Structure formats: C-alpha cells, structure tokens
Amino acid sequence: xxxxxxxxxxxxxxxxxxxxxxxxxxxxxxxxxxxxxxxxxxxxxxxxxxxxxxxxxxxxxxxxxxxxxxxxxxxxxxxxxxxxxxxxxxxxxxxxxxxxxxxxxxxxxxxxxxxxxxxxxxxxxxxxxxxxxxxxxxxxxxxxxxxxxxxxxxxxxxxxxxxxxxxxxxxxxxxxxxxxxxxxxxxxxxxxxxxxxxxxxxxxxxxxxxxxxxxxxxxxxxxxxxxxxxxxxxxxxxxxxxxxxxxxxxxxxxxxxxxxxxxxxxxxxxxxxxxxxxxxxxxxxxxxxxxxxxxxxxxxxxxxxxxxxxxxxxxxxxxxxxxxxxxxxxxxxxxxxx
Amino acid sequence: xxxxxxxxxxxxxxxxxxxxxxxxxxxxxxxxxxxxxxxxxxxxxxxxxxxxxxxxxxxxxxxxxxxxxxxxxxxxxxxxxxxxxxxxxxxxxxxxxxxxxxxxxxxxxxxxxxxxxxxxxxxxxxxxxxxxxxxxxxxxxxxxxxxxxxxxxxxxxxxxxxxxxxxxxxxxxxxxxxxxxxxxxxxxxxxxxxxxxxxxxxxxxxxxx
Numbered sequence: 001x002x003x004x005x006x007x008x009x010x011x012x013x014x015x016x017x018x019x020x021x022x023x024x025x026x027x028x029x030x031x032x033x034x035x036x037x038x039x040x041x042x043x044x045x046x047x048x049x050x051x052x053x054x055x056x057x058x059x060x061x062x063x064x065x066x067x068x069x070x071x072x073x074x075x076x077x078x079x080x081x082x083x084x085x086x087x088x089x090x091x092x093x094x095x096x097x098x099x100x101x102x103x104x105x106x107x108x109x110x111x112x113x114x115x116x117x118x119x120x121x122x123x124x125x126x127x128x129x130x131x132x133x134x135x136x137x138x139x140x141x142x143x144x145x146x147x148x149x150x151x152x153x154x155x156x157x158x159x160x161x162x163x164x165x166x167x168x169x170x171x172x173x174x175x176x177x178x179x180x181x182x183x184x185x186x187x188x189x190x191x192x193x194x195x196x197x198x199x200x201x202x203x204x205x206x207x208x209x210x211x212x213x214x215x216x217x218x219x220x221x222x223x224x225x226x227x228x229x230x231x232x233x234x235x236x237x238x239x240x241x242x243x244x245x246x247x248x249x250x251x252x253x254x255x256x257x258x259x260x261x262x263x264x265x266x267x268x269x270x271x272x273x274x275x276x277x278x279x280x281x282x283x284x285x286x287x288x289x290x291x292x293x294x295x296x297x298x299x300x301x302x303x304x305x306x307x308x309x310x311x312x313x314x315x316x317x318x319x320x321x322x323x324x325x326x327x328x329x330x331x332x333x334x335x336x337x338x
Numbered sequence: 339x340x341x342x343x344x345x346x347x348x349x350x351x352x353x354x355x356x357x358x359x360x361x362x363x364x365x366x367x368x369x370x371x372x373x374x375x376x377x378x379x380x381x382x383x384x385x386x387x388x389x390x391x392x393x394x395x396x397x398x399x400x401x402x403x404x405x406x407x408x409x410x411x412x413x414x415x416x417x418x419x420x421x422x423x424x425x426x427x428x429x430x431x432x433x434x435x436x437x438x439x440x441x442x443x444x445x446x447x448x449x450x451x452x453x454x455x456x457x458x459x460x461x462x463x464x465x466x467x468x469x470x471x472x473x474x475x476x477x478x479x480x481x482x483x484x485x486x487x488x489x490x491x492x493x494x495x496x497x498x499x500x501x502x503x504x505x506x507x508x509x510x511x512x513x514x515x516x517x518x519x520x521x522x523x524x525x526x527x528x529x530x531x532x533x534x535x536x537x538x539x540x541x542x543x544x545x546x547x
Binding site for chain 2: 046243
C-alpha cells in the first residue's frame with residue numbers, strides 16, 4: 001500500500017485536563033472516540049486512513065495520569081508515564097528491574113520518550129493484513145489472510161489462535177504479569193482493578209480488541225505489589241533488528257530461589273499468542289526444583305506442549321523452548337554479540 | 339561580482355525569486371485552483387468536525403510564534419509548511435526513520451508523530467535553533483562539519499537533534515552508548531561509522547564548550 005504523506009483526515013481534538021473529564025468524554029462519545037496516550041500506535045491507523053475516529057481524546061494534558069508513586073507496599077505507575085521515565089526511575093530499577101529492562105527494549109529512544117506504559121499494554125495487533133486495512137476477522141470481516149498456505153505469518157501465533165492468528169506485541173506486558181501487577185481502570189460504573197493477565201483478551205472472547213477496555217473505559221494506573229521486589233529476574237527479547245522492531249518473542253520471569261531451589265516463580269511469554277501467556281504449568285512443575293539447566297530444559301519442553309505452528313513460524317517452538325530454559329536455568333552458552 | 343555583492347543586491351531587490359519561493363508559489367497556486375473547483379462541484383459540503391484551524395502560540399527556538407494549526411496537524415508539518423523551518427526533514431512520516439527528530443523541552447521526539455496542538459506550552463527546538471545568535475555553530479554541528487560525518491545528509495538534522503538531546507542526559511558516553519543514543523535514527527547511505535565518529539567528537543566539543 002502506498003504510504004500517504006498528506007495531513008491526516010480531520011477529527012475533533014479534545015484535550016481534557018483531568019482523568020475524570022477524560023473518562024466522561026470517552027463515555028459521551030463511546031465508539032466515535034479514539035483514546036490517544038503517546039500516539040505511537042494511533043498515528044499509523046489515522047495516517048493510513050484505516051481507522052477514522054470522529055473524536056480524538058488526547059490524554060497528554062492529564063498530569064494526574066503521569067508519574068511513579070509509592071502505593072501501599074509497592075509502586076503505582078500512572079498510565080501516561082513514558083517508558084523512558086520508567087526505565088530511568090531509581091525505585092523501578094532497584095526493585096522491579098524486570099520492568100525497567102522490558103521497557104528499555106521497546107522500539108527506539110524517541111518512541112520510548114513519547115510512548116507510555118498504558119499505551120504499550122493497550123496497543124493493537126501488528127498483523128500487516130490487519131494494519132493494512134484488509135477486511136479480516138479482527139477488522140470485522142470473516143476471513144484470515146495470514147493463516148493460509150501462502151499467508152505471511154512468520155510473526156504470528158503458535159498458541160491460542162481462534163480465526164485470528166495475530167499476537168500481542170507488547171514488551172512490558174509479560175514483565176507486568178511476572179511482577180503480578182494490577183491494572184486500575186475507570187469505567188462508567190466506577191473503578192475496577194484487574195490482574196495483569198486478565199487485562200488481555202483472546203479472540204475467543206472478543207476478536208476485535210486485545211484488551212478488556214470497552215468504549216468509555218480508561219486505564220489510569222498500573223500497581224506493582226512488593227511481593228516480587230528484588231527477586232531473580234530474567235527478560236529477553238528476540239527481534240530482527242535491535243531497534244524499532246516488535247518482538248518475535250519475549251520472555252519475562254520473576255523467581256525466588258532459596259538454597260539453590262526455586263521457591264516460587266512467575267513466568268510469561270509474549271508474541272506467541274493473541275494474549276501474553278503466563279506459563280502456569282511450567283511454574284507448578286519447577287517449584288521446589290533446583291534452579292539449574294536441567295530444570296530449565298524440562299521447563300522449556302513443557303512450555304511448548306500443544307503449540308500449533310503456521311506455515312512460516314515453526315521456528316517459534318525451539319525459540320520458546322530455549323527462552324524458557326534460559327529464564328529458569330540461566331544462560332549457559334557464551335552470549336552471542338554482534 | 340563577489341558573492342556578498344550579489345547578496346546585497348538581492349536584499350534590495352523587490353522581487354527575489356528563490357527556488358523555494360518559486361516552488362511554494364506553484365504549490366499555492368495549484369491549491370487555490372483545485373480548492374476553487376472543488377467548491378464549485380460541491381457547494382453544500384458539510385464541514386467535518388474539527389476541520390477548522392485555530393490560532394495558537396508555539397514556542398519554537400526561543401521565540402513565540404503565532405500560527406494557524408489544524409487539529410490533526412503534526413508538528414513536522416507545522417514547522418516545515420507553516421513556519422518555514424525546513425531544516426526538519428520528513429522521511430517516513432511514520433516514526434520509523436528519525437529524520438524529523440526535534441527537541442521538545444530538551445527531549446528528542448519524532449515531530450511527524452506529535453500533534454502540534456499538544457506542544458502549545460512546551461519549548462520546541464529545531465536544527466535552526468542550535469547555532470548561537472552570532473552564527474557560531476553548536477558544538478554538535480561543528481563536530482559534524484569537522485568530521486565530514488554525512489554523505490547525502492538528509493538524515494543529518496535528525497541525527498544532530500538526537501545527539502544534542504542524548505548528550506544532555508549523558509555528556510560523557512562511550513561509543514556504544516552513543517550508538518544507543520542515536521539508535522532511533524536511520525541513515526540510508528549506511529554512513530554510521532563516520533556519523534559515530536562525528537558524534538563522539540560532538541561529545542568532546544560539548545564537554546569543552
């Protein structure tokens with residue numbers, strides 16, 4: 001598709017100054033409204049004329065949605081806090097280094113300066129058929145163009161596909177799941193707090209969105225409890241280029257080890273399924289076992305049970321096996337550097 | 339005739355035709371014609387919501403500028419086509435190349451992906467605002483000149499703005515850190531080695547300045 005370089009089609013720009021106003025505006029305009037956080041996902045849709053909202057609600061003026069504060073025994077990160085701020089924050093780096101590392105691997109420096117945590121977890125699928133405006137299932141049609149013998153599906157799902165085979169592309173999502181974060185949502189009926197893993201939706205529930213936000217809902221903050229503060233963390237992202245690219249796959253784990261044995265663990269993998277996958281079976285299997293390569297090997301094999309590759313993404317199975325193995329058993333091989 | 343004489347004469351002339359003004363004139367003429375015919379064809383077309391422009395004040399390169407801006411207009415568009423600051427380049431217009439990088443409150447952003455209306459109360463710095471009032475180049479600019487860092491240099495202003503922003507947060511980077519700092523910019527000439535040479539010299543000049 002030719003890239004259009006003209007000004008975007010017209011929309012009404014609303015710039016609320018408080019979260020209450022923002023939520024009310026979203027409620028008033030419902031389906032016609034588009035929520036813009038950093039805008040890094042929004043502009044592609046708008047410039048390509050694939051999505052044509054009547055009203056754009058820009059959250060950049062809502063100061064109460066920005067910043068990192070202590071909350072209870074953990075931290076609360078405003079949904080509009082930029083990824084750069086999170087990566088540089090001393091508390092996050094010290095106690096929740098997993099999240100700092102995950103957001104440092106997002107896109108490019110300029111995008112991290114502008115992109116927000118709320119936007120990163122709420123971004124839409126990257127399947128190019130969908131992004132290119134093809135009338136696929138996710139776009140409301142009744143066909144998938146990626147899951148055909150010749151469809152370009154190297155980046156797509158090996159788990160959880162249901163008509164649509166697109167994956168969730170977020171880097172911060174698996175880290176937030178591993179840290180047992182809670183998402184705070186303002187809805188027309190009041191505040192709702194959900195577990196990180198419950199924030200994401202698969203196509204079996206709703207094929208048109210990757211998260212649970214409905215028109216009128218606003219994600220305001222993400223709370224991280226202190227449960228996993230300072231645990232053994234592992235994050236790895238695999239992508240084609242070291243800048244800009246979305247993950248071919250990423251893994252995030254938080255592990256508590258005592259006396260060489262895994263006392264407790266949370267591990268999640270993203271870009272393998274329509275929603276970030278928490279590997280509960282792996283968690284249960286490795287608890288109480290030594291944190292070593294043998295356990296990692298076993299965990300990796302268990303993690304890929306039931307994977308169904310498409311035409312061009314079978315490489316994701318050994319990739320996932322090895323990422324899970326590394327997350328639990330550590331990196332034994334000499335690290336490859338360019 | 340020497341170059342300075344030529345410039346003087348141009349200053350005094352009432353009708354100076356530069357390449358840029360000529361092109362702008364042609365574009366404007368075309369727009370008027372096509373707008374007029376469109377109006378003729380569809381006289382009762384309802385105006386879309388938010389289609390109008392709004393007069394706002396922007397702070398660009400230390401000056402406040404009054405400018406009419408559409409709600410859906412990006413900062414790169416405003417800078418180039420409304421304020422005439424064409425040093426900021428548009429490459430991909432999709433936040434994927436970095437040539438439109440400007441500083442907003444000293445932080446590098448892709449100006450193709452920022453709505454102008456969202457930077458009303460913030461300080462925007464473009465390549466035109468780096469040099470001192472007396473024409474003395476910014477240390478990063480001087481380093482690029484000294485090292486001859488770029489080939490075609492279309493991406494240059496973006497790289498320079500990224501480097502200026504990065505050096506404010508890390509004035510003493512290693513070569514690897516510098517590469518990371520400007521990793522949000524692409525060069526199609528693949529001149530990265532020379533660009534990094536310039537940027538490392540830029541760090542040295544900035545520390546000395």
